[in-house]
Amino acid sequence: MVLPILESSKLRSGVDFYLAYSPERVDPANKKYNIRNTPKIVGGITPESTEMVEVLYSQIVDTVVPVSCPEVAEMTKVFENVFRSVNIALVNELAQLCEKLGVSVWEVLDATSTKPFGYMPFHPGPGIGGHCIPSDPYYLANKAKEVDFHTRFIELAAEINENMPYYVSFRIMETLNATGKSLNGAMLLILGIAYKKDIEDIRDSPSLKLVQLLSDKGAKVAYNDPYIPKIKLSQGSLASVEVNKENLSSADCVVIATDHSCYDINEVATYSKLLFDTRGATRGLKGDNIARLGE
Amino acid sequence: MVLPILESSKLRSGVDFYLAYSPERVDPANKKYNIRNTPKIVGGITPESTEMVEVLYSQIVDTVVPVSCPEVAEMTKVFENVFRSVNIALVNELAQLCEKLGVSVWEVLDATSTKPFGYMPFHPGPGIGGHCIPSDPYYLANKAKEVDFHTRFIELAAEINENMPYYVSFRIMETLNATGKSLNGAMLLILGIAYKKDIEDIRDSPSLKLVQLLSDKGAKVAYNDPYIPKIKLSQGSLASVEVNKENLSSADCVVIATDHSCYDINEVATYSKLLFDTRGATRGLKGDNIARLGE
Numbered sequence: 193m194v195l196p197i198l199e200s201s202k203l204r205s206g207v208d209f210y211l212a213y214s215p216e217r218v219d220p221a222n223k224k225y226n227i228r229n230t231p232k233i234v235g236g237i238t239p240e241s242t243e244m245v246e247v248l249y250s251q252i253v254d255t256v257v258p259v260s261c262p263e264v265a266e267m268t269k270v271f272e273n274v275f276r277s278v279n280i281a282l283v284n285e286l287a288q289l290c291e292k293l294g295v296s297v298w299e300v301l302d303a304t305s306t307k308p309f310g311y312m313p314f315h316p317g318p319g320i321g322g323h324c325i326p327s328d329p330y331y332l333a334n335k336a337k338e339v340d341f342h343t344r345f346i347e348l349a350a351e352i353n354e355n356m357p358y359y360v361s362f363r364i365m366e367t368l369n370a371t372g373k374s375l376n377g378a379m380l381l382i383l384g385i386a387y388k389k390d391i392e393d394i395r396d397s398p399s400l401k402l403v404q405l406l407s408d409k410g411a412k413v414a415y416n417d418p419y420i421p422k423i424k425l426s427q428g429s430l431a432s433v434e435v436n437k438e439n440l441s442s443a444d445c446v447v448i449a450t451d452h453s454c455y456d457i458n459e460v461a462t463y464s465k466l467l468f469d470t471r472g473a474t475r476g477l478k479g480d481n482i483a484r485l486g487e
Numbered sequence: 488m489v490l491p492i493l494e495s496s497k498l499r500s501g502v503d504f505y506l507a508y509s510p511e512r513v514d515p516a517n518k519k520y521n522i523r524n525t526p527k528i529v530g531g532i533t534p535e536s537t538e539m540v541e542v543l544y545s546q547i548v549d550t551v552v553p554v555s556c557p558e559v560a561e562m563t564k565v566f567e568n569v570f571r572s573v574n575i576a577l578v579n580e581l582a583q584l585c586e587k588l589g590v591s592v593w594e595v596l597d598a599t600s601t602k603p604f605g606y607m608p609f610h611p612g613p614g615i616g617g618h619c620i621p622s623d624p625y626y627l628a629n630k631a632k633e634v635d636f637h638t639r640f641i642e643l644a645a646e647i648n649e650n651m652p653y654y655v656s657f658r659i660m661e662t663l664n665a666t667g668k669s670l671n672g673a674m675l676l677i678l679g680i681a682y683k684k685d686i687e688d689i690r691d692s693p694s695l696k697l698v699q700l701l702s703d704k705g706a707k708v709a710y711n712d713p714y715i716p717k718i719k720l721s722q723g724s725l726a727s728v729e730v731n732k733e734n735l736s737s738a739d740c741v742v743i744a745t746d747h748s749c750y751d752i753n754e755v756a757t758y759s760k761l762l763f764d765t766r767g768a769t770r771g772l773k774g775d776n777i778a779r780l781g782e
Binding site: 217219222224225229230231233255257259260261263264265267268271272274275276278279281282285286288289290292293294295296299300301303304306307308309310311312332335336339340341343344345348352 | 512514517519520524525526528550552554555556558559560562563566567569570571573574576577580581583584585587588589590591594595596598599601602603604605606607627630631634635636638639640643647
């Protein structure tokens with residue numbers, strides 16, 4: 193797509209410019225890996241293009257990894273996202289099974305994480321968000337269909353992950369129901385709107401979806417997110433409220449949707465009449481008022 | 488199941504004996520992790536049982552990880568195997584897609600493996616084998632059905648992994664077909680029968696399945712495995728032959744089924760008329776006689 197546009201300028205590929213693709217590899221809020229120390233993949237349309245762009249990036253990146261063509265570079269990026277999407281969906285499915293079997297998915301995954309080889313921890317939650325994981329796998333799924341191939345893991349992962357806000361909303365309804373309350377008319381306080389902890393990014397955040405779903409079912413929803421002062425719902429916009437004793441105790445149910453590090457989980461657990469925790473942030477705490485995803 | 492058997496001896500649980508479950512965590516041929524430095528999960532039927540078995544294992548294991556009950560201990564083990572089964576199936580699916588898209592799955596996965604966070608490398612191949620991964624996930628799948636739950640990732644992973652020997656046998660047929668030969672009547676030399684490299688374990692090995700499938704289709708199959716002197720097929724038994732210039736060059740197609748480290752891949756590639764590589768052992772080598780899974 194890009195080459196014809198560039199060539200329409202009368203500049204010539206391989207003479208006046210060199211074209212290569214180098215996918216983004218960014219993990220927001222990751223304190224260990226940044227642009228410099230994250231190896232950068234480069235695939236050019238010719239060996240010279242790869243080499244030129246490799247030289248360019250090597251000025252700011254410690255390790256540049258040349259590959260044979262832009263297609264391989266793109267597949268690399270998409271597969272990295274597919275890997276995460278599938279593994280998150282796998283633990284989300286496990287969370288739903290654990291609930292039915294009466295074991296705690298958090299205890300299981302904490303114990304599993306002590307395996308020092310052949311395992312990588314992923315965590316259940318209310319769904320997936322951000323700019324990459326909810327969307328990039330679909331590029332590959334669509335491309336695959338052009339060659340009569342159906343990417344079944346991508347489809348299954350999407351189905352399970354995209355269902356999580358719905359599943360969590362039903363679990364909240366069920367938790368309220370056990371105390372004799374309907375979700376319709378209940379006052380809820382949702383903690384955390386960003387798609388993951390300690391960032392201010394709400395793109396495709398499952399918390400937003402969850403807030404919308406709960407509102408649609410008649411709940412009166414308030415939220416807090418120290419990074420997100422305001423959100424838009426189909427009914428209008430909402431402003432973040434404070435997390436304090438009064439707001440916690442006046443809600444029929446408090447929901448931990450995103451477990452920002454700044455939340456005082458003990459305070460939240462102490463003052464909430466009912467607490468639904470989608471992130472395992474309260475694991476280790478006991479209390480009849482606490483319900484968790486995957487338990 | 489075990490408690491009533493033990494109690495039928497008139498010994499009393501918690502007085503005369505303590506019962507706990509501690510799952511196996513063994514990775515055959517792993518040189519870094521052994522019984523001593525692999526954390527061991529222990530879940531007893533009572534807190535005292537957990538503690539007693541923890542004390543027992545701590546005599547020979549550096550780290551014992553107590554969990555609340557045998558069910559959590561068992562779920563941990565099964566999920567570790569599910570994780571591997573699913574991730575192997577995911578790259579096996581990717582291999583099939585890469586072949587159709589005309590990019591090399593080996594190049595893609597080598598490049599992906601340079602990501603220093605959020606990724607763990609898995610490798611495509613002719614299927615899964617060994618004592619754990621092909622069977623343990625089914626225990627969970629069956630248990631899940633008792634509580635009206637269908638473990639879709641386990642089912643999908645099993646379907647893709649168990650199809651791999653069939654897929655590889657078709658790719659071999661296709662590779663021969665491109666040279667104008669039918670699989671029926673072709674002389675094949677299969678390298679590697681153990682279910683993974685550098686071990687002598689053939690339990691549920693996909694290579695065995697592959698040899699059987701190719702024989703059933705009329706191929707004359709010989710094999711080499713330095714660790715496995717003899718194998719049984721439905722038609723009778725076969726003895727391992729040497730890997731030498733004569734045996735390599737007289738086969739219509741040589742197949743790398745398990746890439747034992749002792750194989751001289753250059754020699755294999757040089758003398759094979761046609762070489763089908765299911766493990767990416769020949770990556771980097773060029774030659775019109777080489778075909779690979781996932782390309």
